[in-house]
Amino acid sequence: MTRLLLQKIENRVRILADLRELASAESLDSFTLVYTNILDHQPDCPPEVVEKLVALREGIPRKDAKEVVQECKEIYENSLVDGNPPKTGFVFGKVKSLTAPKGSLWRKLAQ
Known part of the structure; x- marks a missing residue:
């Protein structure tokens, strides 16, 4: 029972580690x-997640950012x-800020 619970918890927090790695x-x-690894566990993770994270990163040339976003799409x-x-995974279907208009949470995080 404990092992099953531990495995369930690990599966739930794996996405956090994956997003940190991304x-x-x-x-x-x-x-x-x-x-690609994230999609194995959270197949409904939209490519907009990558787009938002790449946009927040400094030092990535715009051309390279567009290329990686296109590949992920x-x-x-x-x-x-x-x-x-x-x-459907248990995370991305519930993240309303991914579909929110500009000026959303992602923009606030970049400030």
């Missing part, structure tokens, strides 16, 4: 690799089944 990625290839689109994620 936010601290050092190369463009790292962003796409980490994003393609990875996401290729993972869809009939236009939808294969399954």
